[in-house]
Amino acid sequence: MDSRTIQAGSEPRQGAQAIRRALSVLRVLAAGGENGLPLKEVLQATRLSRPTVHRIVHVLVEEGLVERHQRSGRYAIGTQVPELALARPSRSPLLAAADEIMQRTSELIGDTLFLTVRTGNDTLCVDRRIGSYPIQVLSIAVGARRPLGVSSAGVAIMAALPAAEARRIAAANEPRFASYRTDRQTVLSQIADARRRGYGVREIGLVKGTKSISTWIKTPSGYPAAALTISAVRTRLGPRREQEVVEALTESASRIEAMLAKPDMAPRS
Amino acid sequence: MDSRTIQAGSEPRQGAQAIRRALSVLRVLAAGGENGLPLKEVLQATRLSRPTVHRIVHVLVEEGLVERHQRSGRYAIGTQVPELALARPSRSPLLAAADEIMQRTSELIGDTLFLTVRTGNDTLCVDRRIGSYPIQVLSIAVGARRPLGVSSAGVAIMAALPAAEARRIAAANEPRFASYRTDRQTVLSQIADARRRGYGVREIGLVKGTKSISTWIKTPSGYPAAALTISAVRTRLGPRREQEVVEALTESASRIEAMLAKPDMAPRS
DNA sequence: CGGTTATTGTCCACATTATGGACAGTCGGA
DNA sequence: TCCGACTGTCCATAATGTGGACAATAACCG
Structure with a gap:
């Protein structure tokens, strides 16, 4: 990976690399909105390797958090995300x-x-x-x-x-x-x-x-x-x-x- | 799920245990609604070990997908989830x-x-x-x-x-x-x-x-x-x-x- | 159409990551 | 102060997840 500041101060807890990566994929996909993004853009934005992104996206599809659009082959946030969101009060x-x-x-x-x-x-x-x-x-x-x-x-x-x-x-x-x-x-x-x-x-x-x-x-x-x-x-x-x-x-x-x-x-x- | 076209066998892709576990924690927490759940109930519902759940929940808190309520110590779905959900059209x-x-x-x-x-x-x-x-x-x-x-x-x-x-x-x-x-x-x-x-x-x-x-x-x-x-x-x-x-x-x-x-x-x- | 490129998907040897048993705090009640 | 229930941490271990290299499509053209 690219080197950044050495453990500056805040978020230490390790042992969850995969989860963090999956979440950053989700966030990138969210930026793609309804239309989603091609895999390649997810690769670039996350700076992860192709197999890793591919595996993550695939699991997220299986789990329903991500959808793959039939036509375009693009990946986008799936129905399950708003469903999870219903657990919160509607207005912040x-x-x-x-x-x-x-x-x-x-x-x-x-x-x-x-x-x-x-x-x-x-x-x-x-x-x-x-x-x-x-x-x-x-x-x-x-x-x-x-x-x-x-x-x-x-x-x-x-x-x-x-x-x-x-x-x-x-x-x-x-x-x-x-x-x-x-x-x-x-x-x-x-x-x-x-x-x-x-x-x-x-x-x-x-x-x-x-x-x-x-x-x-x-x-x-x-x-x-x-x-x-x-x-x-x-x-x-x-x-x-x-x-x-x-x-x-x-x-x-x-x-x-x-x-x-x-x-x-x-x-x- | 039901794919009647190709590959009737269903959810093979492995190499993502941690992600799946994290998602199942999220879903359990979603069932807790606004008030969330104590860690113990998450343990029981997911059948994961305490350290594992603890680590997952902790990372999700750091990432903003989960919140810990100050008072009760309960964990609940965080602000970030509805934010991700905005990437989708409002009505299914x-x-x-x-x-x-x-x-x-x-x-x-x-x-x-x-x-x-x-x-x-x-x-x-x-x-x-x-x-x-x-x-x-x-x-x-x-x-x-x-x-x-x-x-x-x-x-x-x-x-x-x-x-x-x-x-x-x-x-x-x-x-x-x-x-x-x-x-x-x-x-x-x-x-x-x-x-x-x-x-x-x-x-x-x-x-x-x-x-x-x-x-x-x-x-x-x-x-x-x-x-x-x-x-x-x-x-x-x-x-x-x-x-x-x-x-x-x-x-x-x-x-x-x-x-x-x-x-x-x-x-x- | 064959040929070429761009993009997506798969394999597998390897070590880094995530695991869970055991232990240590923390909080509240009596 | 002790007890009990819950939450948080350590660390040796192996299983999980990783990425280089390769394969399969899809897209683009002359």
Whole structure:
């Protein structure tokens, strides 16, 4: 394998290599969404050997956690995963806290508003509110998953993380950056910019002609929990309006943070 | 499972013991719902050794698929699972097909109607419609999961399976039957009854004083896909009404089966 | 169509990984 | 303070999972 930091601090428990690998395959497949991914991309993203990935995927298919699409031969998350998910309450504390505030903010701003969480080394869009302005950027759907660092939300979240961890993630995601036309250096410098500015911007959105602005939301413990993002056509987000939008986002983020602090428990930590 | 085309023999692929074990731990935890389960119950249900379960659970916690509740020390399905589930379209073909029919049937019958699928060796309640009669049995919620064989839905599904497979499942679930006050012999004879009668009945419901009746729903390939269940207080389901209810359920089940056959693809197999 | 490449699937010798018996904490009740 | 029930850890051992090399498809073309 590739060498990384020597047992920095956190996750020691060993004797479960296979399980960890299987989970990372699952996460990669989740990023493939409904259509799934060809085996080759799983190979590249996980940096595992072909027989290993093949065996893992095959077992996951047998167990029903993964499906193989007849036509394309691609592998995707299977029916069993949502079934397992039913064991949890339907709405997380974060979603509950953000619900009303997002509604108001998206009405106020008029553009599409996204709530994005971090999950492992990915960002995951968990909520979306469509604004009133006639042109809306809808390309990112709830459930969209991408490597941390390639979207403005990802950059924002990484900017709010301890620098060392952000670097670790950037390194881990390196093999996945190519397909999003970016690389580790670019990502790191975008993170530095975001840290300086206090929010994340993406001038060339993942969709051509769009621009995104993201603020981060922290848990009471100071760890970033999510990002709040506005996406709009580029021309609608000039310098003047950028300031307004940033203020609205920052305000909303603080309100959500306050709600997370109040009740019994915060989400992740 | 049922592959009638090629390779009738089923799940050979080995070299993934650890992954399979981890998944079975996950499924057991899913049955624990929001509150989760103490480690001990996981031990019993999986029949794995303590160190093994402990290690698996610990890794799953590190990876975010499992959470440990601060207070109780119980383990439960973690936030990451619903996050993975977002990679799939929100409604399965089965749910879509059943939606309207369930609505009408529950209005017609007046008691609570459940849609239950098989997932591995468990049943899982995926939909519930509350009827109009003033006394309703609501104890089973969407997401409720229990070993195949302990509920009328489970018995119905097993009755619709090839006998050999039903026996296999009954054997596999044996260690879990005790906590539901049943055992393998009882389950097998209930299955035989259901097969003879054409539907599953549970005189002493899992909740005291209730009675349940279930019909099965098959996929176009003839494999049982789900069960349709009515639960009501015992006194409301005398012999006369039982017949009426069974007719309504059977009718509804056929309609759902027809819808599954029509569109592009059937759900599980 | 044969020929060439890209992708997926399989085999098997080997050592790393995962296993479980035995033991050590931890917590709560009386 | 002792007891009992549960949870967590150690470590010698072998069985499990690994990956290099090879085989089988599928896809692409001239």
